[in-house]
Amino acid sequence: MTDENAGYQNAQSGEPLALEKRVEEADGRRFSPSTGRNKDIVRDTFLEVMPRQGRVLEIASGTGEHGVHITAVAHDLNWTYSDIDPVSQASQLAWRNHVSHDRLDGPMTVDTTHADWGDVEKAAPWNGMFCANMIHIAPFSAAEGLLAGAGRLLAPGGRLMLYGPFARAGEIAPSNARFSEDLQRRDASWGVRDLDLEILPLANAAGLRLATVKAMPANNLSVVLEKG
Numbered sequence: 001m002t003d004e005n006a007g008y009q010n011a012q013s014g015e016p017l018a019l020e021k022r023v024e025e026a027d028g029r030r031f032s033p034s035t036g037r038n039k040d041i042v043r044d045t046f047l048e049v050m051p052r053q054g055r056v057l058e059i060a061s062g063t064g065e066h067g068v069h070i071t072a073v074a075h076d077l078n079w080t081y082s083d084i085d086p087v088s089q090a091s092q093l094a095w096r097n098h099v100s101h102d103r104l105d106g107p108m109t110v111d112t113t114h115a116d117w118g119d120v121e122k123a124a125p126w127n128g129m130f131c132a133n134m135i136h137i138a139p140f141s142a143a144e145g146l147l148a149g150a151g152r153l154l155a156p157g158g159r160l161m162l163y164g165p166f167a168r169a170g171e172i173a174p175s176n177a178r179f180s181e182d183l184q185r186r187d188a189s190w191g192v193r194d195l196d197l198e199i200l201p202l203a204n205a206a207g208l209r210l211a212t213v214k215a216m217p218a219n220n221l222s223v224v225l226e227k228g
């Protein structure tokens, strides 16, 4: 493995897309330290609250580790990677080539700030969507587009799982408040979102109801929204 000290940036804009250094294998598979820490609990929560059969679209797949980890135990699940970042997509493809099963697809290109998600629209309806650690590291329009896209492209009864830090009805854990301030110093359009005040109104407008909220380590939440 080589330590990737060059940072992690959008190939087109040069803007930073992730906040930590990544490690890369010779075959292109990348590893995120934070994903390494949370992937077991995220997988176990996914298995509890999300469909275990059918087709799941992952938004903002990053290194691709969540999809590998979940499909290793969910044998009836087909998982499609997507991202806006070619460097991340290369890692997702490398993970797809690495595994011995054929239930990883993509990577597709989805920018949730766009109203049309291209080929992903044609592949709808999806049984599930999964998005970890994206909506606070992107402009609010990315959250708006994500919720609208889930409402548009999920099958009836299909679920969207969000994982990451949130505020709740104006209350925010001190560690998340510090994190949000740090994000906003990097980019004023980033920041930890308020589940009740900002995200659930978007969900309601998109025809999604709150199915469950699970507390996760380090003041994170898993939020599950279901299409009516």
Ligand SMILES: C[S@@+](CC[C@H](N)C(=O)[O-])C[C@H]1O[C@@H](n2cnc3c(N)ncnc32)[C@H](O)[C@@H]1O
Residues within 6 Å of the ligand: 017, 018, 019, 032, 035, 059, 060, 061, 062, 063, 083, 084, 085, 088, 110, 111, 112, 113, 131, 132, 133, 134, 137, 138, 142
């Ligand atoms: C912090 S990383 C999280 C990666 C992965 N979900 C995880 O938890 O390990 C944020 C990801 O969001 C992606 N991203 C940022 N803005 C996006 C947008 N508007 N639409 C889709 N993906 C986006 C980045 O390319 C990056 O892969």
